[in-house]
Amino acid sequence: xxxxxxxxxxxxxxxxxxxxxxxxxIVEAKKNGHQVVVVVSAMGDTTDELIDLAxxxxxxxxxxxxxxxxxxxxxxxxxxxxxxxxxxxHEAQSFTGSQAGVITDSVHNKARIIDVTPGRIQSSVxxxxxxxxxxxxxxxxxxxxxxxxxxxxxxTTAVALAAALNAEVCEIYTDVDGVFTADPRVVKKARKIxxxxxEDMLELASSGSKVLLHRCVEYAxxxxxxxxxxxxxxxxxxxxxxxxxxxxxxxxxxxISGVAHDTSEAKITVVGVPDKPxxxxxxxxxxxxxxxxxxxxxxxxxxxxTGLTDISFTLPTSEGSRAIEALEKHRDTIGFxxxxxxxxxxxxxxxxxxxxxxPGVTATFFEALSDAGVNIELIxxxxxxxxxxxxxxxxxxxxxxxxxAFGLDSESDEAVVYGGTGR
Amino acid sequence: xxxxxxxxxxxxxxxxxxxxxxxxxIVEAKKNGHQVVVVVSAMGDTTDELIDLAxxxxxxxxxxxxxxxxxxxxxxxxxxxxxxxxxxxHEAQSFTGSQAGVITDSVHNKARIIDVTPGRIQSSVxxxxxxxxxxxxxxxxxxxxxxxxxxxxxxTTAVALAAALNAEVCEIYTDVDGVFTADPRVVKKARKIxxxxxEDMLELASSGSKVLLHRCVEYAxxxxxxxxxxxxxxxxxxxxxxxxxxxxxxxxxxxISGVAHDTSEAKITVVGVPDKPxxxxxxxxxxxxxxxxxxxxxxxxxxxxTGLTDISFTLPTSEGSRAIEALEKHRDTIGFxxxxxxxxxxxxxxxxxxxxxxPGVTATFFEALSDAGVNIELIxxxxxxxxxxxxxxxxxxxxxxxxxAFGLDSESDEAVVYGGTGR
Numbered sequence: 001x002x003x004x005x006x007x008x009x010x011x012x013x014x015x016x017x018x019x020x021x022x023x024x025x026i027v028e029a030k031k032n033g034h035q036v037v038v039v040v041s042a043m044g045d046t047t048d049e050l051i052d053l054a055x056x057x058x059x060x061x062x063x064x065x066x067x068x069x070x071x072x073x074x075x076x077x078x079x080x081x082x083x084x085x086x087x088x089x090h091e092a093q094s095f096t097g098s099q100a101g102v103i104t105d106s107v108h109n110k111a112r113i114i115d116v117t118p119g120r121i122q123s124s125v126x127x128x129x130x131x132x133x134x135x136x137x138x139x140x141x142x143x144x145x146x147x148x149x150x151x152x153x154x155x156t157t158a159v160a161l162a163a164a165l166n167a168e169v170c171e172i173y174t175d176v177d178g179v180f181t182a183d184p185r186v187v188k189k190a191r192k193i194x195x196x197x198x199e200d201m202l203e204l205a206s207s208g209s210k211v212l213l214h215r216c217v218e219y220a221x222x223x224x225x226x227x228x229x230x231x232x233x234x235x236x237x238x239x240x241x242x243x244x245x246x247x248x249x250x251x252x253x254x255x256i257s258g259v260a261h262d263t264s265e266a267k268i269t270v271v272g273v274p275d276k277p278x279x280x281x282x283x284x285x286x287x288x289x290x291x292x293x294x295x296x297x298x299x300x301x302x303x304x305x306t307g308l309t310d311i312s313f314t315l316p317t318s319e320g321s322r323a324i325e326a327l328e329k330h331r332d333t334i335g336f337x338x339x340x341x342x343x344x345x346x347x348x349x350x351x352x353x354x355x356x357x358x359p360g361v362t363a364t365f366f367e368a369l370s371d372a373g374v375n376i377e378l379i380x381x382x383x384x385x386x387x388x389x390x391x392x393x394x395x396x397x398x399x400x401x402x403x404x405a406f407g408l409d410s411e412s413d414e415a416v417v418y419g420g421t422g423r
Numbered sequence: 424x425x426x427x428x429x430x431x432x433x434x435x436x437x438x439x440x441x442x443x444x445x446x447x448x449i450v451e452a453k454k455n456g457h458q459v460v461v462v463v464s465a466m467g468d469t470t471d472e473l474i475d476l477a478x479x480x481x482x483x484x485x486x487x488x489x490x491x492x493x494x495x496x497x498x499x500x501x502x503x504x505x506x507x508x509x510x511x512x513h514e515a516q517s518f519t520g521s522q523a524g525v526i527t528d529s530v531h532n533k534a535r536i537i538d539v540t541p542g543r544i545q546s547s548v549x550x551x552x553x554x555x556x557x558x559x560x561x562x563x564x565x566x567x568x569x570x571x572x573x574x575x576x577x578x579t580t581a582v583a584l585a586a587a588l589n590a591e592v593c594e595i596y597t598d599v600d601g602v603f604t605a606d607p608r609v610v611k612k613a614r615k616i617x618x619x620x621x622e623d624m625l626e627l628a629s630s631g632s633k634v635l636l637h638r639c640v641e642y643a644x645x646x647x648x649x650x651x652x653x654x655x656x657x658x659x660x661x662x663x664x665x666x667x668x669x670x671x672x673x674x675x676x677x678x679i680s681g682v683a684h685d686t687s688e689a690k691i692t693v694v695g696v697p698d699k700p701x702x703x704x705x706x707x708x709x710x711x712x713x714x715x716x717x718x719x720x721x722x723x724x725x726x727x728x729t730g731l732t733d734i735s736f737t738l739p740t741s742e743g744s745r746a747i748e749a750l751e752k753h754r755d756t757i758g759f760x761x762x763x764x765x766x767x768x769x770x771x772x773x774x775x776x777x778x779x780x781x782p783g784v785t786a787t788f789f790e791a792l793s794d795a796g797v798n799i800e801l802i803x804x805x806x807x808x809x810x811x812x813x814x815x816x817x818x819x820x821x822x823x824x825x826x827x828a829f830g831l832d833s834e835s836d837e838a839v840v841y842g843g844t845g846r
Contacts, residue, residue: 016479023480051497056439057446057503065509068517072495074472080480086488087481094491099567120567144543149447164604208821229637 001033001169003125007040007135008157011175012232014044014076017225020314022232023084023365025173026130027384030090035125037165039135040081040159042073063108067137067148072135074154082132092130095120097137098146101164102157104138106302110150111138113219114159115220116379125273133161152213159216163223170225172212173232178239179204181258181408182212192238193257195245200351203385206410207349208262217241255359256406263345263392263398265295266317272337275309279334284313286330292319296347296380296387308337312378314389345377346395348423349387356383368405374398424456424590426548430463430558430581434598435655436500437467445655448711449553453513458548460588461557462581463504465496469552471660480794486531488766490560490571494520497557497577505555518543520535520560521569524587525560525580532560534572536580539587549760557586575636586646593634593648596655601762602634604681604831609819612832616680618663623774626808629734631685634725640664653654678777678784678828684822685770688718688817689740690801693750695760698732705734706734708751715742719770719803731760735801740766768800770820772810773825779806791828797821 006026013019022040029036050069052060067322078094081248087091101117122132135154140147149156155172164168179201180190196204198221205214211229220227220241230238273279279300287294295314320341327339348369355361365386374397378389390398403409429449436442445463453459473492477484486678500516508515524540547554558577561570572579578595585593602624603613619627621644629638634652643650643664653661696702703722708716717736724825740745750762771792778784792799797820801812813821827834 016476019480053439053503054506057442058506060510061508062506065502065505065517066513067842069499072498075495076476076492076497079488080476081609082491083477083481085484086485087483094488207562
């Protein structure tokens with residue numbers, strides 16, 4: 001039996017009882033003969049409370065100091081978890097990101113891991129300890145300052161450690177049973193996916209599925225580390241994410257993996273743009289210079305009479321006002337008539353490697369939306385994904401219709417709890 | 424202008440307002456031309472809350488993990504304080520004990536500092552930053568584990584850094600105006616001491632004065648670092664502790680520095696001990712083997728008829744039951760009749776280098792107690808201190824009488840707040 005990395009999110013260790021429950025689960029893996037390395041997030045609301053304190057003492061956040069502050073959160077959860085494991089009669093040692101050898105760049109609040117030197121962790125588990133590592137944090141290579149990895153950072157810590165330690169699997173424990181064919185809060189008949197490929201999981205993650213973040217899946221794919229997403233409450237088999245089917249039972253790849261939706265984007269339409277070379281480049285250079293990532297882009301067919309066209313794109317709602325500002329600033333250079341801003345939109349995406357070889361998928365997708373009376377405003381596709389933008393009010397109906405049209409509905413209504421995965 | 428080390432206790436940074444007030448004070452020192460290094464304790468009740476959490480997950484505390492847990496407290500206060508300083512337009516960087524080069528032994532929960540390598544702190548202040556360092560914590564030399572220094576640890580961190588950085592002064596900010604001639608909660612007319620020698624301060628600290636701990640004063644004396652104890656609320660000159668008078672105005676050494684009292688001790692009397700060589704050694708070896716520190720020892724004159732004597736000693740009340748247990752275990756070897764345990768006692772101490780050359784001091788002390796109707800149970804003396812044990816109920820009356828008899832009462836009733844100094 002090899003080494004297993006387990007990651008527990010903030011909701012799994014929200015209080016003393018949660019920590020004790022997680023400790024039992026860790027000890028089970030150890031008893032089964034595994035070497036166990038655990039990555040843990042801060043307890044429940046700790047991070048929000050610390051951010052609130054920071055806003056009380058300073059209107060401007062300092063990246064370096066905010067990272068120092070926030071990393072106190074995992075320090076608390078990891079040492080408590082080590083104590084809880086020891087109380088069950090097993091040896092445990094906790095380690096900060098720095099002690100665990102998580103080396104990052106110097107971009108505070110959203111540092112990227114550039115190396116993992118897990119010597120202390122390896123020694124600790126070789127001595128028979130369960131090693132408990134702070135998620136979400138590292139130390140910068142050049143300045144030796146404490147850094148944090150940003151959203152989903154603990155998942156990334158877990159996958160990075162699993163890669164560096166040659167782990168058999170990286171288990172991501174969360175408050176849901178796994179990855180579902182759609183958000184179970186919206187689609188009651190959503191099914192848990194037993195296995196999904198890295199590629200499909202990446203598309204789901206970029207399309208609004210929140211169970212795993214893109215960054216973590218990308219890291220796992222690069223180092224070929226199987227991820228097992230499962231509930232810290234139920235103990236059931238969850239979803240395996242890997243190159244080849246793994247886990248309890250071999251599964252055949254489905255044509256469609258799932259339906260994701262995202263209501264966190266807004267649409268900006270630049271109206272009356274001269275239809276000549278270089279216009280689009282000017283617009284998106286203006287946006288890019290502000291550091292904003294845009295998602296979908298659609299350019300209308302030019303109206304022959306005027307020689308003008310409209311260009312629409314989507315971006316995170318939180319970046320909306322900055323993007324508008326940037327465009328207004330370059331109004332003269334770009335030469336558009338007006339800007340339209342719309343944050344009442346939703347993106348619905350169908351993901352599945354099988355659609356490459358199944359030509360009817362796009363048609364079925366659009367028919368399902370049409371039958372449900374849902375209007376399509378924008379369309380964008382990749383090899384294994386089709387996304388459309390609709391009215392936000394239509395999103396639940398649209399997701400249900402598509403989920404059903406592709407035969408993804410489960411036989412029974414499952415009762416599942418669905419929420420965030422902490423950080 | 425040289426480098427100043429300032430230490431702020433938990434009560435000074437108990438909330439966002441406290442942190443902002445402290446930040447202003449730090450910036451003042453910087454504006455006055457000093458290089459400033461700040462040592463800060465955990466906010467208010469943080470430590471107690473963390474200890475409570477630990478007790479919820481594990482009945483047995485692990486030293487290593489408890490230290491990891493508790494050090495989260497300073498991590499929060501120091502990063503918030505750095506943010507608050509930056510919000511005032513000055514550059515600040517926070518550092519953990521480990522980053523600040525506080526190297527300790529491996530005794531978790533009460534580690535001792537064995538070296539300070541303040542390279543990062545020196546660089547930080549040389550670059551114009553205000554360096555903010557976590558008190559109470561360090562890193563062990565051999566295992567590179569996080570350690571804590573135990574009670575009063577932040578004061579010790581401050582003095583140790585001041586020594587390593589060749590600071591002009593170590594300012595200890597607390598919630599009282601300085602060191603007083605007696606506990607102002609007991610003696611309304613207690614006066615703030617402007618200057619006190621290291622020696623007298625050491626005796627006061629071991630006699631129950633809680634403003635500075637013995638360990639911190641001892642460190643300051645060894646490296647000859649002047650300490651300035653002052654209020655973080657009032658901004659007034661406080662008490663200078665140094666070899667030679669320093670500070671605002673030169674002061675002449677008083678005959679008596681102050682009156683300290685301590686109600687945290689208990690008295691054990693070993694009754695009917697054979698009065699022969701080696702008996703006392705057997706008793707105190709039995710106690711010492713348990714790691715208990717005893718304070719005063721008195722042996723009665725032997726009763727000629729029986730050849731038996733009584734031996735009394737005092738020790739911290741918290742160690743009482745362990746001492747009784749140790750003595751009972753050696754009852755046959757020691758050969759005593761019975762044990763008496765009494766925790767309703769108080770120790771009152773008069774401290775002052777001047778008593779060496781003023782023969783009337785002891786007499787005045789005893790007369791004052793006698794006039795107040797206070798019975799003396801034990802007496803012990805050093806070169807610059809006389810201590811007596813009385814009933815605990817008599818302590819306030821006794822301290823007031825002695826304070827008054829030595830002319831220490833101030834003209835006016837001062838209103839002072841008196842409390843703990845955090846850790």
